[in-house]
Amino acid sequence: MNDTRTLSAEPAGKAPAPASSRSVRGLGGARHLGLVAALVLLAIVGLVTQPDNFATSSNLVSVLALAATIGVITVGMTFVIIGGGIDLSVGAIMALASVWATTVATQSYGPVVMALCAILVGAGAGALNGFLISYGRMVPFIATLAMMVAAGGLAQRMSDRRTQLVRPENDAIMALSTTKVLGLPLLVYIFAAVVAAGWVLLNRTTFGRRTFAVGGNPEAARLAGIDVRRHTMLLYTLSGVCCGIAAILIMARTTTGSSTHGNLYELDAIAAVIIGGTLLTGGRGTIIGSILGLLIFTVITNLFILNGLNTSDQLIAKGLIIVAAVLLQRRSLRSSS
Amino acid sequence: MQDMRDPLLVMRGIVKQFPGVRALDGVDLEVRAGEVHCLLGQNGAGKSTLIKTLAGAHQPDEGTITFAGQEVRLTGPIAAIKLGISTIYQELDLVDGLSVADNIFLGHEKAAFGFTRTGDTNRAAAELLGRLGHGEIAPTTEVGTLPPAGKQVVSMARALSHDTRLIVMDEPSAALAHDEVDNLFRIVRELTAAGVAVVYISHRLEEIREIGDRITVLKDGRTVAVGLPARETPTREIISLMTGRDMENVFPERPAPGSHDGRPEVLRVEGLTVPGVVTDVSFSVREGEIVGLAGLVGSGRSEILEAVYGARGCSGRIELNGAPVRGISSAVRLGIGLAPEERKAQALLMDQSVAGNITLSGLGLYSRLGWLDRKRELADAKAQIDELDLRPADPSRPIRTLSGGNQQKAVLARWLVNRRKLLLLDEPTRGVDVGARADLYAVIRRLADEGIGVLLVSSELPEVLGLADRVLVIREGRAVHQSDARDLDEHRVLDMIMEGSAL
Ligand SMILES: Nc1ncnc2c1ncn2[C@@H]1O[C@H](COP(=O)(O)OP(=O)(O)OP(=O)(O)O)[C@@H](O)[C@H]1O
Numbered sequence: 001m002n003d004t005r006t007l008s009a010e011p012a013g014k015a016p017a018p019a020s021s022r023s024v025r026g027l028g029g030a031r032h033l034g035l036v037a038a039l040v041l042l043a044i045v046g047l048v049t050q051p052d053n054f055a056t057s058s059n060l061v062s063v064l065a066l067a068a069t070i071g072v073i074t075v076g077m078t079f080v081i082i083g084g085g086i087d088l089s090v091g092a093i094m095a096l097a098s099v100w101a102t103t104v105a106t107q108s109y110g111p112v113v114m115a116l117c118a119i120l121v122g123a124g125a126g127a128l129n130g131f132l133i134s135y136g137r138m139v140p141f142i143a144t145l146a147m148m149v150a151a152g153g154l155a156q157r158m159s160d161r162r163t164q165l166v167r168p169e170n171d172a173i174m175a176l177s178t179t180k181v182l183g184l185p186l187l188v189y190i191f192a193a194v195v196a197a198g199w200v201l202l203n204r205t206t207f208g209r210r211t212f213a214v215g216g217n218p219e220a221a222r223l224a225g226i227d228v229r230r231h232t233m234l235l236y237t238l239s240g241v242c243c244g245i246a247a248i249l250i251m252a253r254t255t256t257g258s259s260t261h262g263n264l265y266e267l268d269a270i271a272a273v274i275i276g277g278t279l280l281t282g283g284r285g286t287i288i289g290s291i292l293g294l295l296i297f298t299v300i301t302n303l304f305i306l307n308g309l310n311t312s313d314q315l316i317a318k319g320l321i322i323v324a325a326v327l328l329q330r331r332s333l334r335s336s337s
Numbered sequence: 338m339q340d341m342r343d344p345l346l347v348m349r350g351i352v353k354q355f356p357g358v359r360a361l362d363g364v365d366l367e368v369r370a371g372e373v374h375c376l377l378g379q380n381g382a383g384k385s386t387l388i389k390t391l392a393g394a395h396q397p398d399e400g401t402i403t404f405a406g407q408e409v410r411l412t413g414p415i416a417a418i419k420l421g422i423s424t425i426y427q428e429l430d431l432v433d434g435l436s437v438a439d440n441i442f443l444g445h446e447k448a449a450f451g452f453t454r455t456g457d458t459n460r461a462a463a464e465l466l467g468r469l470g471h472g473e474i475a476p477t478t479e480v481g482t483l484p485p486a487g488k489q490v491v492s493m494a495r496a497l498s499h500d501t502r503l504i505v506m507d508e509p510s511a512a513l514a515h516d517e518v519d520n521l522f523r524i525v526r527e528l529t530a531a532g533v534a535v536v537y538i539s540h541r542l543e544e545i546r547e548i549g550d551r552i553t554v555l556k557d558g559r560t561v562a563v564g565l566p567a568r569e570t571p572t573r574e575i576i577s578l579m580t581g582r583d584m585e586n587v588f589p590e591r592p593a594p595g596s597h598d599g600r601p602e603v604l605r606v607e608g609l610t611v612p613g614v615v616t617d618v619s620f621s622v623r624e625g626e627i628v629g630l631a632g633l634v635g636s637g638r639s640e641i642l643e644a645v646y647g648a649r650g651c652s653g654r655i656e657l658n659g660a661p662v663r664g665i666s667s668a669v670r671l672g673i674g675l676a677p678e679e680r681k682a683q684a685l686l687m688d689q690s691v692a693g694n695i696t697l698s699g700l701g702l703y704s705r706l707g708w709l710d711r712k713r714e715l716a717d718a719k720a721q722i723d724e725l726d727l728r729p730a731d732p733s734r735p736i737r738t739l740s741g742g743n744q745q746k747a748v749l750a751r752w753l754v755n756r757r758k759l760l761l762l763d764e765p766t767r768g769v770d771v772g773a774r775a776d777l778y779a780v781i782r783r784l785a786d787e788g789i790g791v792l793l794v795s796s797e798l799p800e801v802l803g804l805a806d807r808v809l810v811i812r813e814g815r816a817v818h819q820s821d822a823r824d825l826d827e828h829r830v831l832d833m834i835m836e837g838s839a840l
């Protein structure tokens with residue numbers, strides 16, 4: 001019976017697009033073309049409506065600086081969502097980290113300790129999220145909602161609802177925003193570094209591969225010998241660390257720590273991830289897509305401001321874009337399966 | 338070095354209690370190195386639960402496990418894998434979004450300092466797939482795009498990717514066609530020749546005869562027989578050990594040949610073509626008739642069913658009682674029901690109760706102005722549970738806690754609640770035990786006798802030939818033969834199915 005081989009060719013014969021998993025997860029897969037096209041379109045709108053202001057280097061720098069803070073958070077959010085969860089507490093954790101890092105006590109130790117403090121606060125809050133979800137078996141939505149409320153409250157309490165200024169002797173923090181290399185402020189490079197690290201972590205390491213597994217089929221991951229709880233815990237901790245880094249960036253940009261920082265950042269970050277093609281149910285997604293989604297959002301904000309339109313219209317436009325993106329995404333999913 | 342005669346694995350007095358069910362009630366199992374040890378038992382007997390405690394996926398409440406002379410505690414899947422026990426689970430547990438290679442090495446990735454080595458991973462995966470006779474599956478393919486048989490191969494490759502001394506296979510052949518099973522057996526023989534022990538679970542007795550060495554039979558969570566010789570033990574004895582009853586005929590009586598001739602056609606298919614898979618297939622199903630589609634996995638049988646159900650783009654004419662079928666909603670409205678091939682992915686809501694799954698497509702029957710009459714819903718579900726002898730007979734239990742065969746019964750029960758004019762059954766007895774199979778066959782025949790048309794796809798030829806009135810042989814998407822089932826025998830059909838494919 002040497003016919004088995006030809007016969008058994010059937011399964012693969014039915015499988016379309018063998019290399020799709022690579023390209024979807026890799027850089028610039030076909031899925032991202034739509035996002036890039038949308039960005040180009042927005043740029044054209046900018047050039048036409050504001051020929052003198054849009055394409056100036058100062059405007060582009062401000063777009064990137066604006067994107068950097070939420071961008072760092074978006075990287076962490078991408079991991080959490082691919083891993084099958086959601087993190088509503090990112091904005092509040094960032095605010096708490098910024099407040100904690102700018103207290104009189106922390107500031108007395110200098111800028112390095114301030115930065116470390118922000119990151120540790122983020123990591124701690126994220127780890128607590130992860131603990132509640134994986135070991136406390138809480139639904140991610142609820143656990144992080146509770147964290148959002150509680151961390152926001154703690155930030156208000158620590159700061160007495162006052163905006164805390166970064167003191168002049170700690171201006172090294174501000175330098176992240178004022179020092180420019182090749183025309184771009186340092187914080188844009190930090191953003192880029194976080195994105196690059198996130199991409200490598202997601203696509204080139206076991207941790208990343210397991211994140212897809214944990215989000216795509218947790219039972220399969222468990223049976224394959226992956227410690228799903230520990231992994232989930234690490235994912236939320238990672239998201240918290242990103243919030244800490246974002247807190248450093250926002251301190252640099254605004255020279256303040258405040259409980260009002262990061263208001264609604266969670267929604268922008270989640271929206272960017274979804275627009276970028278990551279499945280809200282987990283198991284699939286890309287860092288590049290999320291960042292493109294975020295840039296689209298930021299450029300829209302920028303265009304509205306340049307054209308002097310009000311923020312309500314801006315919110316409506318953003319809502320429409322989310323709907324359009326998700327509809328498009330469903331289209332491309334269907335055609336790929 | 339261990340003596341070959343000493344058992345490699347000894348499980349003693351294993352007890353596993355789930356809320357409301359004692360799945361294992363003192364089970365013993367002894368497996369020697371280099372043997373194929375078959376585990377038999379009805380649906381829900383506890384086979385999968387037993388091997389899950391062996392895989393470290395469940396913790397037993399009582400009992401001891403001795404492996405290679407050492408008493409061990411399998412605290413988790415990792416512990417079992419480290420000892421050299423790998424498992425192919427009954428419900429394929431793969432991650433759809435990951436590639437074939439990533440799935441195979443999930444949990445023990447080929448990596449350096451946490452960085453995955455994609456090249457190595459793909460090469461090693463290709464080698465394993467090649468060993469399994471499936472070099473044509475590309476390691477980079479996304480697993481979600483593979484058909485069930487392909488996924489089964491990936492699960493198998495995953496089990497082989499570990500250094501193992503014992504491989505447990507929980508119904509590995511359920512998703513495989515005839516020729517694929519030969520392939521599987523070749524691998525099993527290679528493994529046992531190398532001294533690896535294999536625990537093999539299957540509901541197909543002819544497989545046990547071919548590949549097995551010894552048999553352990555479970556019934557209701559207890560061991561009722563150990564170490565029976567797999568080849569010599571009479572079928573009667575095995576069945577009566579498993580079921581506690583004697584069985585004469587598996588297949589129900591068929592109406593006389595030609596008795597359907599005058600009856601109206603329920604389904605008429607003309608020139609059905611699904612691009613690339615099915616070419617110009619025409620047939621009809623009359624009232625009260627069971628028509629079987631025989632063919633290899635991938636020959637287009639499932640696609641024909643899907644096309645009839647309106648779930649697949651196609652050209653040609655499909656009519657139900659003379660009305661054209663356009664899309665799924667018109668198929669459902671006209672009275673077609675489909676029991677799909679992959680119950681977990683395509684049919685069941687795993688988190689819902691048994692009752693919720695059974696009444697899912699018939700909710701309209703119990704609602705008034707959108708208000709559900711839950712009492713009647715539950716009563717109907719209960720009636721079907723009793724009729725099909727679904728176990729445990731508790732409508733409110735989540736369906737995910739049922740054994741595979743019982744889940745399959747729930748899928749069928751759905752179309753018993755919501756009576757149809759035409760039933761499309763894709764592998765209706767996959768994973769169903771001999772006793773329950775006979776019950777299901779009787780139910781299907783009874784439905785036909787009540788005037789329903791049935792279109793049946795099964796990879797098990799005896800099933801198609803024993804149950805159907807008329808058989809359509811499908812090869813590479815074409816209908817190559819059509820005749821009364823009683824005029825065919827297994828060899829003839831196999832010849833027709835395989836013909837030309839040796840090239
Ligand atoms: N997680 C669970 N929670 C509750 N009950 C369970 C669970 N898993 C299995 N059971 C119950 O334990 C019993 C044994 O199930 P098991 O899956 O081991 O049967 P099986 O012998 O493998 O049957 P099949 O041949 O149908 O696969 C069944 O009554 C089942 O409903």
Ligand SMILES: [Mg+2]
Binds near residue numbers: 384385427507740741
């Ligand atoms: Mg089972």
